[in-house]
Amino acid sequence: MDYAIILESVSKRFGDVWAVRDLSLRIEYGRVYGLLGPNGSGKSTTMKMILGLVKPDSGKILVDGIDVSKDPVEVRKIIGYVPETPRLYDYLTGIEYLDFIGEAYGMSPEERKRRIEEFLEAFELKGRENELISGYSKGMKQKIALIAALIHKPKILILDEPLSGLDPRSARIVKDLIHELAEEGVTTIFSTHILEIADAVCDELAIMYEGRKLAEGKPDELKRMAGESGSTLEEVFLKLTGAEDVREIVEALVD
Amino acid sequence: MNLRLVFKFASILCLSSARARSRKPKSLKNLIYMSIALTLAAAMLSYLIGLNLSRNPIIIQIVVQLISLLPLLMLVIVLYYGLMFELYSGYSQSFIHAANWLPITPAEYVMASSLSTIFFTLPTLLPLLGGLLTISLTLGLTSLCAFAAAISILGALMGGVLVEILKTLIERAAASMSRRSGRLTLPLRLTATILIIVAFACIGNSRILISYLGAISEIMQAGWMIPIFWPSLAITYLAQSNPLPATGFTTMTIILLGAIFEAGAYLRERYWAPVEPTIRLGPSKYVPRKGFLGRLGLSPGEAAVARKELKMFFRRRDTAGLLALPIIFIVMPFIYGWQRTVDPLNLLVQALMGCILFSLLASSTSIGRERDGFANLLIAPIDPGEILKGKLIASIILSTPPTTIILLTISLILRMRPEAMIALLAAGYIGMIETTAIGLIFGSRYPDFTTAPRARSITRMGLLLSMITSGVAVALTWSPLIIYKLLHPEFLPIYSATAMTMIIGSIITIIAYKLALQSFRELCISQGDLL
Structure with missing residues (x-):
């Protein structure tokens, strides 16, 4: 079977802290794969290693058959990435930023124009595209970041909290778009703290904790794995990450 | 006005600003120590110079003239610093925006921000103050020295508040301009900024400054209607043993400071625009090109x-x-x-x-x-x-x-x-x-x-x-x-x-x-x- 993304025993350390420890993943083409975990569990580092932004200390990463450590630029040509905090250029207008991204991905002028205008229309940014990004709200910046990840028709999408700041309509567009793209063979890695979204959007999930993969499987499989098939993904997550003492913490804060 | 809150907020503004400019965590203390060291050095040097100066009436007159210009100098220095380093600091500084929803009154904000601007000019203000006042002490001008010190502080405060007023007006003008002038906003802003920088680089030239200050002393007496001369005139009349006009100009200086402060607080309340104005650019139709x-x-x-x-x-x-x-x-x-x-x-x-x-x-x-x-x-x-x-x-x-x-x-x-x-x-x-x-x-x-x-x-x-x-x-x-x-x-x-x-x-x-x-x-x- 061909895999879109393969991680083989990948580890990354920052000083004394293991951000990712001996992580192995195999993600098939056309799957929506969720990465769940508390803050500092290694999700973002994993995503950055797949992008070739961070070099793993050990292990191997293949994206569409390309070794990331050997040709990270080639890998990035087929990836669309939305970071948790989009870092846009405040002194460009929305359309200038998207034009820059489109050009950087080697899109022709005609294709750039068509795709950008389609997405601006879809995300209700038409009429705001000629304003400087510095004047955009958080949600608008998130939309621009999403459009930038999607315009060049990536084979792989890496989305770190992509729905943050979005209105319900735009959030629904993104979720539906991910499913549509998955049917066309686009692979998505999706990181979120909102477990209901992960449950609804993802075909498969990995739960990470302190740099390691605690569990992997379909949402239903994970629920069965936790021994409570009727529980929510949130309860499974809290049980697996050992955070069941939430009630005691809340009671202590209120007292 | 809650003065404790004002000083606390001023220290926060100073700390944020100092840390933003320098990676060294103790840069605020370094600034204070440096100011004190420079002041002591200036005072010692002035003391030695003063000891060697004779109590010649002409020498005393020159020193009195320089002392009378102290409040104006303090105002100009603070204003210059503010124009060069505080204006155009941008909308995106969270430490300014946080004050918009905290229970801090506009007056408290203006006072705290003025104090923080003045703080960064201390390495220049204090040695100047220390040097000139020490010389006056050595020449026996003790009462004048104390009075000049107090009035000079008012001059510095005026400079600080004027910076706040300018900040508000410029941000307001920028927001208004961007709404009306659209694409012209950026070239206009750029041109205005360049002109201000060039003007102040020229004014900052010491030869110009000294020759202007010399001329100012001569016209000050005739220019009693000009408010920024009032603190200097108060000192001049006291030096001439004219207590009545000295008292008059001192009172007017205090009233002037109050009026400037009220104006600053009013403008802050009325016109502060915490959000970056929307600047629209580009043609209405997007046409990507290969370009040159x-x-x-x-x-x-x-x-x-x-x-x-x-x-x-x-x-x-x-x-x-x-x-x-x-x-x-x-x-x-x-x-x-x-x-x-x-x-x-x-x-x-x-x-x-x-x-x-x-x-x-x-x-x-x-x-x-x-x-x-x-x-x-x-x-x-x-x-x-x-x-x-x-x-x-x-x-x-x-x-x-x-x-x-x-x-x-x-x-x-x-x-x-x-x-x-x-x-x-x-x-x-x-x-x-x-x-x-x-x-x-x-x-x-x-x-x-x-x-x-x-x-x-x-x-x-x-x-x-x-x-x-x-x-x-x-x-x-x-x-x-x-x-x-x-x-x-x-x-x-x-x-x-x-x-x-x-x-x-x-x-x-x-x-x-x-x-x-x-x-x-x-x-x-x-x-x-x-x-």
Whole structure:
């Protein structure tokens, strides 16, 4: 079977802290794969290693058959990435930023124009595209970041909290778009703290904790794995990450 | 007004501002210690000078005149600092915005912000105060000394509040202008910023300042209607043992300070715009083009980076200072020699220095100017070599027009022979290109990505090293022409000297670019780890 993304025993350390420890993943083409975990569990580092932004200390990463450590630029040509905090250029207008991204991905002028205008229309940014990004709200910046990840028709999408700041309509567009793209063979890695979204959007999930993969499987499989098939993904997550003492913490804060 | 809250908030503003400018956590204390040390040194020096001065009436009159100008000096110093460093600090500073929803009244805000502005001028204000007042003490002017100190503090406070008023008015004008003038907003803002910087660079020239201060003393007595002279007139009349007008002007000074403060608080309440105004640019119809950059043979990635650089350069507030540089260098010889003819050679040297410095700073700051946006370049499928080439091309495109205009103008003013003009242009262009490449080396090794107010985009060390290296490189490149100028032309004809200059400059440029590329690749790797 061909895999879109393969991680083989990948580890990354920052000083004394293991951000990712001996992580192995195999993600098939056309799957929506969720990465769940508390803050500092290694999700973002994993995503950055797949992008070739961070070099793993050990292990191997293949994206569409390309070794990331050997040709990270080639890998990035087929990836669309939305970071948790989009870092846009405040002194460009929305359309200038998207034009820059489109050009950087080697899109022709005609294709750039068509795709950008389609997405601006879809995300209700038409009429705001000629304003400087510095004047955009958080949600608008998130939309621009999403459009930038999607315009060049990536084979792989890496989305770190992509729905943050979005209105319900735009959030629904993104979720539906991910499913549509998955049917066309686009692979998505999706990181979120909102477990209901992960449950609804993802075909498969990995739960990470302190740099390691605690569990992997379909949402239903994970629920069965936790021994409570009727529980929510949130309860499974809290049980697996050992955070069941939430009630005691809340009671202590209120007292 | 809750004074405790005011001082607490002022200290927070100072701390935020100091930490934003310096990575050293104790920089606030260092500033205080430095101010005290400088004040003591100035006081000791003044004491020694005072002891050696005779109690000659003329000497005492001069000292009294200087003391009477203290409040005005304090006001000007605080105002100057505020205009250079506090204005255009941007909407995105959270420590300002947080105050918008905290229970702090506009008056408390204005007082705290004024105090924080004054705090950063202490290394200048305190030694000035200490020095002048110590001399007056040694000459037996004790009561005048104490009174002048108190009134001078009012002068400094006036300066601080005036900065707040200007901040509010300028932000308000900017917001209003952007709503009305659309695309003209940015060029207008850029022009206004350049004019302010050039004006204050000229005013900051000590020769001008001293000659103006001399004239001010003479007209002050006649200009009693001008409010900013009231504190100085209060001191002057006290020195003349005229208590009634001294009391009158002191009272008016206090009322003036109150009025300025009330105006500041009112404007803060009425016109503070915490949100960046929406600035609309560009045509209503989006038409992507290959453009001339594509026709230059640049790859899509290189062209994209270069185009982005050029667009953003003229829109950023912080690059206005760079654009003002060549202008300042041309204007300065006229300011220095403002009462006599300008030396042509001096003008030529200043012009060349202005061009070289601009190209060096434009390229060395191009990497740090990315700020958070550097992540976009790392994520995009653009090789670091392509990114650097895009930045190089953009910096050269930015530097070429001012260099061309300045050199052509100078050569026309000096009525140069054609071969001399060719040599000048060749030296200017090759100097510009090689300093652009050198700037990229140090911009890659010492970038400053912080989003602090007035962040330099390159560290102080990087800036210093880039200037030294450029100086040496340019001197080496221009050495054939310098030799031609110093020795007989038969030793080294001008065309040979020009050719040699171009060859040396080209070799240095190639070496510099290779080194820059190596440094930039290392930077991309290290920044990827930090993302």
